[in-house]
Amino acid sequence: MERALTISELSKAYDKEPVLKSLDLEVPAGTIFGLIGPNGAGKSTLIGILTGLLDYSEGTITINGFEYTSSNEMKIKKSVASVLQPPLLFENFTSYEFVTYVCEMYRIDSSGLADKINSLFSYFEIEEFAHVKSKQLSSGSRKKLAFCAAILTNPKLLFLDEPFESVDVISIGRMKSILRKLKEKGTTIFITSHILEVVENLCDDIAILHKGQILAYLDAKSRRELEKDASLSEIFERYVDVKSVKDDLLNWL
Numbered sequence: 001m002e003r004a005l006t007i008s009e010l011s012k013a014y015d016k017e018p019v020l021k022s023l024d025l026e027v028p029a030g031t032i033f034g035l036i037g038p039n040g041a042g043k044s045t046l047i048g049i050l051t052g053l054l055d056y057s058e059g060t061i062t063i064n065g066f067e068y069t070s071s072n073e074m075k076i077k078k079s080v081a082s083v084l085q086p087p088l089l090f091e092n093f094t095s096y097e098f099v100t101y102v103c104e105m106y107r108i109d110s111s112g113l114a115d116k117i118n119s120l121f122s123y124f125e126i127e128e129f130a131h132v133k134s135k136q137l138s139s140g141s142r143k144k145l146a147f148c149a150a151i152l153t154n155p156k157l158l159f160l161d162e163p164f165e166s167v168d169v170i171s172i173g174r175m176k177s178i179l180r181k182l183k184e185k186g187t188t189i190f191i192t193s194h195i196l197e198v199v200e201n202l203c204d205d206i207a208i209l210h211k212g213q214i215l216a217y218l219d220a221k222s223r224r225e226l227e228k229d230a231s232l233s234e235i236f237e238r239y240v241d242v243k244s245v246k247d248d249l250l251n252w253l
Helices: 042-049 073-078 095-105 113-123 138-151 169-184 197-204 221-227 232-240
Strands: 003-014 015-027 032-037 056-062 080-083 157-161 188-191 204-209 211-219
Touching: 003 042, 003 169, 003 188, 015 042, 015 056, 015 188, 015 204, 015 211, 032 042, 032 169, 032 197, 042 056, 042 157, 042 188, 056 232, 073 080, 080 095, 095 138, 113 138, 138 157, 138 169, 169 188, 169 197, 197 232, 204 232, 211 221, 211 232
Parallel strands: 032 188, 032 204, 080 157, 157 188
Antiparallel strands: 003 015, 003 056, 204 211
16 A cells, blocks of 8 residues: 555654654555644644654654655655644735745646635635735634645645644534545545544544554554444543543532
C-alpha cells in the first residue's frame, strides 16, 4: 500500500525535555487519518515538524515519496497544505486578499478562481468578511478562512491541527463533507483533534499518541473489532490509562 507519510525514529526535545521519543508512524495514501492524544502528548509539535515550522533532533520523514531534506523541501511543500491551531494568517490582508495570495504562492490557475473563492465563502457563511482584514475576524471565521485557502491549493496531503476548534456545528458538518470529497479525489488528510466523536465518525485509521510515543495504531479492521464492545473514548482511556477521579471530590457543589 502506498504511504503518504512515513516517520521513523523521530525525536524532539524542548530544553532537553523530550516531547517526541523515537516515534514511528505510517499513514496510507488516500485516507483520512486521525491522531488523538491528551493535552501535552506532542500532537501540535508533530504537526509543526511535519509542516516545516519546527526542527527535530533525530529521525527521518518521508512525505509523498520524498524524504524531508533541505533539497526536497520545496517539492514537498508544493503538494502539502495545512490549517494550524491557531491558524497562520496575514493579519493585514483582507480575507479575499489572503486566499488569493496563498493561491498565487501555490501557482494555482487563476481561471475561475474568483468563482471558487466566492462559492467557498458563501458555503461557510463568511462572504460578508471578504473585504475585512483577517485580524478582525472571530476565531471560528479565521479557522474557516484558513481551511478555504488550504483546500484551494489542491493538496496531495492536508494537515489539520484541531480544525474544528472554535467552529460552529453547521460549519463542522460542511468541513467534514468537503474532507470526504477530497478523500474521494485521492487527497490524504491528517487530522489532530481532541473531539473524539468527530474523529470516530470521520477517520479511517486512528493512532493514539501519549507522552511522545504512538501507543496504538487502529486501522479500520481493528477499530471495527474494538468498537463492538467500546466507544473510541473508552478505547482511548484504556490506552492512556486515564486516572480515575472520585465524584466526591466535588461534594461542595
